[in-house]
Amino acid sequence: xxxxxxxxxxxxxxxxxxxGLVGFIIQHQIGDPVRDLVGERVTPAEREVIRDQLGLNxxxxxxxVRFVKxxxxxxxxxxxxxxxxxxxxxxxxxxxxxxxxxxxxxxxIVVSIPSGIYAAIYPKSWFSRIIMAVSTIxxxxxxxxxxxxxxxxxxVELNWLPSYGRGETVNLWGWxxxxxxxxxxxxxxxxxxxxxxxxxxxxxxxxxxxxxxxLETEYIKFAWAKGLHRQRVWYIHAFKNTLLPVIxxxxxxxxxxxxxxxxxxxxxxxxxxxxxxxxxVERSDTTLLVAYLIVVGVxxxxxxxxxxxIYGFVNPMVRIAGTK
Amino acid sequence: MKKVFVFCLAIFMLxxxxxxxxxxxxxxxxxxxxxxxxxxxxxxxxxxxxxxWVFDPLVRYRQDMSFEPRLAEKWERVxxxxxxxxxxxxxxxxxxNAFTAKDVKFTFDRxxxxxxxxxxxxxxxxxxxxxxxxxxxxxxKPYALLINMATYxxxxxxxxxxxxxxxxxxxxxxxxxxxxxxLHNSSGTGPYKVSHWEQGxxxxxxxxxxxxDKKSPGNVDQIILTPIKEDATRVxxxxxxxxxxxxxxxxxxxxxxxxxxxxxxxxxPGGRIITIQLNQKRRPEFKDARVRQAxxxxxxxxxxxxxxxxxxxxxxxxxxxxxxxxHNPKLKPRYGLRKAKKFMxxxxxxxxxxxxxxxxxNRYVNDEKIAEAVVSMLAKINIKVNLKTMxxxxxxxxxxAQVADIQMIGWHSDTxxxxxxxxxxxxxxxxxTGYGQYNSGNYCNPxxxxxxMAAQTETDLKKRAKILKEIEQILYxxxxxxxxxxxxxxxxxxxxxxxxxxxxxxxxxxxxDLVIK
Numbered sequence: 001x002x003x004x005x006x007x008x009x010x011x012x013x014x015x016x017x018x019x020g021l022v023g024f025i026i027q028h029q030i031g032d033p034v035r036d037l038v039g040e041r042v043t044p045a046e047r048e049v050i051r052d053q054l055g056l057n058x059x060x061x062x063x064x065v066r067f068v069k070x071x072x073x074x075x076x077x078x079x080x081x082x083x084x085x086x087x088x089x090x091x092x093x094x095x096x097x098x099x100x101x102x103x104x105x106x107x108x109i110v111v112s113i114p115s116g117i118y119a120a121i122y123p124k125s126w127f128s129r130i131i132m133a134v135s136t137i138x139x140x141x142x143x144x145x146x147x148x149x150x151x152x153x154x155x156v157e158l159n160w161l162p163s164y165g166r167g168e169t170v171n172l173w174g175w176x177x178x179x180x181x182x183x184x185x186x187x188x189x190x191x192x193x194x195x196x197x198x199x200x201x202x203x204x205x206x207x208x209x210x211x212x213x214x215l216e217t218e219y220i221k222f223a224w225a226k227g228l229h230r231q232r233v234w235y236i237h238a239f240k241n242t243l244l245p246v247i248x249x250x251x252x253x254x255x256x257x258x259x260x261x262x263x264x265x266x267x268x269x270x271x272x273x274x275x276x277x278x279x280x281v282e283r284s285d286t287t288l289l290v291a292y293l294i295v296v297g298v299x300x301x302x303x304x305x306x307x308x309x310i311y312g313f314v315n316p317m318v319r320i321a322g323t324k
Numbered sequence: 325m326k327k328v329f330v331f332c333l334a335i336f337m338l339x340x341x342x343x344x345x346x347x348x349x350x351x352x353x354x355x356x357x358x359x360x361x362x363x364x365x366x367x368x369x370x371x372x373x374x375x376x377w378v379f380d381p382l383v384r385y386r387q388d389m390s391f392e393p394r395l396a397e398k399w400e401r402v403x404x405x406x407x408x409x410x411x412x413x414x415x416x417x418x419x420x421n422a423f424t425a426k427d428v429k430f431t432f433d434r435x436x437x438x439x440x441x442x443x444x445x446x447x448x449x450x451x452x453x454x455x456x457x458x459x460x461x462x463x464x465k466p467y468a469l470l471i472n473m474a475t476y477x478x479x480x481x482x483x484x485x486x487x488x489x490x491x492x493x494x495x496x497x498x499x500x501x502x503x504x505x506x507l508h509n510s511s512g513t514g515p516y517k518v519s520h521w522e523q524g525x526x527x528x529x530x531x532x533x534x535x536x537d538k539k540s541p542g543n544v545d546q547i548i549l550t551p552i553k554e555d556a557t558r559v560x561x562x563x564x565x566x567x568x569x570x571x572x573x574x575x576x577x578x579x580x581x582x583x584x585x586x587x588x589x590x591x592x593p594g595g596r597i598i599t600i601q602l603n604q605k606r607r608p609e610f611k612d613a614r615v616r617q618a619x620x621x622x623x624x625x626x627x628x629x630x631x632x633x634x635x636x637x638x639x640x641x642x643x644x645x646x647x648x649x650x651h652n653p654k655l656k657p658r659y660g661l662r663k664a665k666k667f668m669x670x671x672x673x674x675x676x677x678x679x680x681x682x683x684x685x686n687r688y689v690n691d692e693k694i695a696e697a698v699v700s701m702l703a704k705i706n707i708k709v710n711l712k713t714m715x716x717x718x719x720x721x722x723x724x725a726q727v728a729d730i731q732m733i734g735w736h737s738d739t740x741x742x743x744x745x746x747x748x749x750x751x752x753x754x755x756x757t758g759y760g761q762y763n764s765g766n767y768c769n770p771x772x773x774x775x776x777m778a779a780q781t782e783t784d785l786k787k788r789a790k791i792l793k794e795i796e797q798i799l800y801x802x803x804x805x806x807x808x809x810x811x812x813x814x815x816x817x818x819x820x821x822x823x824x825x826x827x828x829x830x831x832x833x834x835x836x837d838l839v840i841k
Contacts, residue, residue, distance in 0.1 A: 031717030037500050039367030039440045041738065041748075043758050044724065046439040050500060081359065082523050083501045083508075148556050155564040163560040164552055269552045269561075271525045279524065279553070282686070284717040 005305070012301040019297040020071065023290035024064050031284035032056075033080045067290070076294065077287035081280070086291035090273060094295075095175050096166055097261050097272035103192040104257060108199055108250075116207025117242075120215065121234060132208075135201035143260060147194040147267040154190060162187050164269040191268045198260055199253055206249060210242035244315055251307030255300045347545040348840050350821070353558050353567040357527055357551040361518060362506040363478050364431075365498055367440035369736075369831060376832045377529055377547070378418075379478035379512030382409060382428070383471065385740065387828050389647050391471060395423065395479060395513065404466040404783065405449070409474070411457040415536040417481040419511040425459040430482035430496075432461070437498045443758065444476065444738060447780075466781045468788055472739040481511035515542060515836030526550055535836070542837045562587055562816050568840070569821050571833070573814040575634040575690065581816040588819055591636050591812045592827045595645045596736040597745065598637075598688055598808040600681070600698065601765030607679055607729045609671075610765070616803035618667035622705045623698065624659045625808045632693045637809035642796040643735075643745035645810045647829070649785070650742025650792030655800045657807070664705050676706025681730035683711065684719040688734045689811050695732060723764060731764045734811070740830065742792040746776040750804050767804045 034050050051057050055066070070077065076086045119128040138146075155163030167187035169176045178184025214220060215238055223233045261274035269275070273292060280288040358374035359366055376384070382396040393399075396409040415423035432451035435441040449462040463470060485496040485506060495505040510518055513536065516529035527549040531542075550567065552558040555574040561567045563584060573581055573589060582589040602610040602619065609615050629637045641657040644650040668674055683695035692713045699709045709730065714722065723731055737744035752768035753760035759773070775795050782788040799805070813831045817823045822839040 031715075032721055035720050036717065037366065040720070040762075041367060041443055042439050043443060043761065046442070050439060054501070078501050080501050083360065083503075084523075148560075151557065151560045151564075155566075156560050159564055163564045163566050164557050165550060165566075267554055267557055269550070269554065269557055282715060282717055 004308075008301065008305050012298070015297055015301060016294055017068070019293050020068065020290065021064065023293045024060070024067065027286035027290060028060070030281060030286070030289075033284045033286050036283045036285070037080060071294070076291035079280075079288040079291075080285045081283050081288070082285075086288045087295075089276070089288060090291055090295050092176075093271060093273045093276045095177060096270060097258065097265070097274060099178055099188065100191055100195065100261060100265070100270065100272060101254070101257055103188050104195045104199075105250075105254065107192055107196040108203055111196070112200055112203035112207055113246075116204045117211055117234070117239065119204065119208040120211035123212070131204060135204050138197050138201040141197070143194055143198050143263050144267060146197045147190070147264060150190050150194055151267070161190055163190075166271060191264050191270055194267070195257065195260060195264045199257060202253070203246070203250075206246055207242060210245055211238060214238045214241050240314075244311070247307065247311060247314060251304055254303050254307075258296060258299060348543055349546045349548060350544045350569060350835070350838065350840060351567040352547055352549045352835075353552045353561050353570040354549060355551065355553055355555075355558065355572060357524055357549055359523070360507045361510040361521065362498070362504075363480070363510075363512075364434055364438045364441060365500060365507065367438075367444070367738075372830070373832050375478045375512075376514070377516045377835050378510055378514040378518060379480070380514050382411075382474040382477045382479070384475055384832075384834075385828060385830060389740065389829065391475075395428075396474065399471065399474075402460065405464075406460050406462045407470050407474075408454070408458065408460050411459070412536065413457055415513050416534045417484065417511045417513055418517040418532055419481050419484045420534075421481050421483045421511070423479065423481075423513055424456045425453045426456075427479045427482045428459055428477065429453055430485070431477060431479045434480070434496060434498065439500075441476070445473070448473075466783050468780065468783050468785070469739045469741055469743070472741055475740075479513065481513075484509075484511040515540065516547060524551060537836070540837050541839050542835070544835065544838050544840055547835060559816070562818075565818070569815065569817040569823065571813070571815045571831075572689070573816040575632075575636055575814075578634055578636065578814070586818060587816055588823075590815045590817070590823045590827060592815075592831075593638055593645065593829065594736070594811050594813045594831060595648070595740065595829050596688075596734050596811045597640055597643050597645070598691075598694065598732070598734045598811060599643075599749070600683075600730050600732050600806045600808075601749075601763065601767075602806065603726060603729050603731065603765055605766045606726065607677075609673060609677055609679075610729070612671050613802055614667045614671040615673060616806075618664045618671070618673075618705055619702065619707070620803045620806050621658050621660050621664035621667065622701050622707075623806055623808070624701060625657055626659060628694055628697055629809050632690050632697060633809065633811075636812040636814060637689075638812070640807040640809050642800060642807060643749070644742040644792070644796060645829075648737070648740070648742045648792075649789045650745075650796055652793040652796040652800075655796055661704060668705050674706070676708065678708040678710070679729040680727075681709045681711045681732075682719070682722055682728040683713045683732035684716045685713040687716040687719065688732075691732065691734075694808060698730075723762075726764050733762055733764070735762070736830075742796070743776055743779045746772060746795055746799075750799060751776055765805055767802070769798065769802065769804070772798060772804075 034047050037050065038047060079086045079089050082089045115131050119131050122128055151163045154161040165187060166178050167183040168181040169178050169184055170180045178188055220233060220238055223237050261272060262278055265272045265275035266278050277292050280292065356370050358370050363371060363375040363379055380394045382394060383391045384394050386392045395412050395415065397412050399407055399409045402408050411425060417423060429451045435445045447463050447467050449464045452460045452462065454460060461470065488494050489505040491503060493504060497504055499507060515532060515535050517532050519530045520528035529547040531545045552561055558570050559573065559577045559581065562570045578589055581587050602616055604610045625639050629635065629639050639657045641655040642652055681695065683691055685692040695711055695713055699711050702709050735745055735749055747759055748762045750763055750767055751760040751773050753763050753766060772795060775791050779788055779791045782791060813827065815823050815827060820841045822841065826834045826838050
């Protein structure tokens with residue numbers, strides 16, 4: 001286990017360096033941050049002075065070395081727009097995104113597993129057919145549209161749910177949480193439903209396919225022959241084995257989910273990291289952009305590591321392979 | 325048990341009543357929020373809007389573009405170079421300090437430390453205190469727009485901004501990024517003071533109890549500003565009742581907002597002219613006035629206003645909108661395909677040519693769609709345009725580098741005066757003087773330069789208007805650029821919000837005077 005974690009940390013450091021480099025290369029392509037800091041009337045000469053002050057005129061490698069040196073100390077630079085350390089800005093925005101992703105993950109688990117299993121056990125029932133049909137639509141519809149349709153129906157027409165933002169939040173040890181107020185929870189519904197709509201069809205189909213495959217295996221046939229109760233066959237013997245691939249995919253998709261928050265958060269004016277990222281691109285807030293890439297990189301690595309560990313618990317074979 | 329239930333029910337029903345009966349709150353949804361608390365650090369529409377809420381200018385524009393005394397009660401010309409301002413007495417800053425001439429001088433001198441304002445205040449010689457409530461502002465040469473520039477002077481609390489902050493940096497330092505006192509603190513004389521500031525996410529402004537303007541009808545106690553960038557979300561927030569007031573309203577939603585019984589739509593003519601410039605240095609064809617005329621005639625700007633802008637822009641034939649000194653009523657928009665083709669034939673280019681064009685896609689209302697319309701309109705006179713659009717973050721560098729033959733630009737006059745358009749857009753580009761900085765068409769006519777400079781120093785308003793009108797006439801006859809329209813500002817609000825009285829050409833809603841019924 002220890003060797004495994006050390007290996008992961010080394011991998012993570014290399015990933016970070018590469019992300020930093022990629023971030024640095026693209027930041028020179030997305031525009032001049034000084035443009036967004038000054039009015040349109042400011043002369044090129046004045047802009048040049050500001051660029052010099054910010055060190056943007058230094059050669060590429062000097063800027064990169066300076067960045068890495070500071071990054072090692074935990075300083076990812078100052079955001080041009082927020083005028084605060086980029087890391088501080090991201091950490092302040094992180095709770096919003098994490099809460100959104102958590103609720104979405106919860107919806108994914110609670111909805112996809114039962115409906116997937118149901119569709120696998122009773123493939124011909126009308127309810128299974130509806131599940132499959134709806135999930136096809138879900139795959140086809142872009143999250144942007146889903147979100148706007150949801151806002152239109154539940155926000156504008158029915159007026160049941162708020163249309164934007166996070167609502168009232170409670171500050172718990174520096175963590176701005178929307179979990180503890182009714183208003184905050186209400187605000188979570190539409191964004192998390194839209195976000196889960198991207199992944200839900202995939203998971204329902206995955207659970208269904210895996211379950212159907214497992215139900216065809218020899219040991220299940222043997223279990224039936226042994227005369228075990230069908231609940232036991234389905235939920236204990238079959239379900240456990242469908243979980244493995246589902247967890248793997250879940251780990252990978254969780255990362256993609258964070259990426260998809262960019263769209264969802266923009267539509268809902270959700271003050272999280274995804275929204276912040278898109279705005280940073282538009283404002284050429286390059287330090288914030290690179291810092292975001294680094295932080296997301298860290299999240300990816302951490303999530304994947306955790307998934308691997310969980311995988312070990314579910315499948316003893318992996319654990320044995322890991323310890324050798 | 326039943327009694328308890330009824331009692332509880334009654335209480336629950338009363339709670340919302342109690343909260344609405346008291347303080348009046350305006351929930352405001354704009355496309356962007358102010359970028360800093362320091363009004364002098366960046367010159368932009370958003371920052372000036374903010375300045376009008378938290379600070380007060382010496383004078384401001386009324387809806388009819390006349391000047392309304394604010395912190396300056398009256399003013400008079402002492403000589404060709406000097407204007408004397410008499411300041412309002414008994415005005416307090418948010419910090420409690422009294423407002424005097426010292427604060428105006430402090431603010432005025434601070435302009436020269438700001439990259440954004442330096443240029444704008446270059447024609448000035450300085451600010452001289454006469455006594456506590458009187459001061460003279462002097463220019464280097466006679467300057468017709470002195471009073472227009474006074475709308476930019478939002479006095480800061482000199483006492484509040486003096487000294488050094490915890491890190492030893494002077495509190496009044498003008499810092500673009502990074503820690504600085506002025507970026508995160510403010511003390512003005514305005515109707516609202518900042519009580520919560522979450523950059524780009526949420527801003528709360530509370531009514532300043534000691535606000536000097538007791539005659540102001542404004543009755544809003546608290547403004548909660550949430551920037552909502554996505555057009556559809558902003559409109560949905562208004563329609564669902566989550567916010568009370570939004571701006572801008574995207575043209576495609578005008579009908580929706582005005583038809584809804586709970587909301588209304590207000591549009592107000594703005595002064596931003598949208599144009600394209602034809603680069604004569606890159607394309608020899610554009611040197612020929614006939615080709616430029618052909619293009620101007622080929623562009624159906626009436627159609628663009630109707631179809632793309634949904635009627636919420638004013639078709640333009642010149643730079644200056646109505647109400648500006650240089651507005652020349654004779655100069656009507658020109659559209660005529662037959663005439664355009666004739667011009668092309670005369671120029672010997674009936675078969676047309678191919679050229680490139682760039683336009684931003686998130687800077688002006690429907691900028692990308694307008695650019696696409698240009699491509700199809702010019703195709704009719706056999707000019708094949710290869711269009712590239714891009715976000716504003718990348719656009720201006722490309723614009724400056726003049727990477728394309730045709731480039732789009734919109735301009736709003738800083739001084740609300742015609743001269744400003746010519747200084748930036750059509751005077752011969754000159755790196756030393758800075759004139760013609762945004763003239764990517766490289767149109768250069770010494771006569772225009774001469775007249776524009778003459779207008780700057782002419783203080784006789786009648787003579788000045790004549791000069792400015794003549795400029796417009798020459799540009800029109802020369803087809804120096806292709807005018808499209810002046811963008812309208814658009815606001816959507818709940819019926820109880822009285823938007824109409826507080827909006828203006830500059831798009832600075834004076835929220836201090838806003839009434840919620």
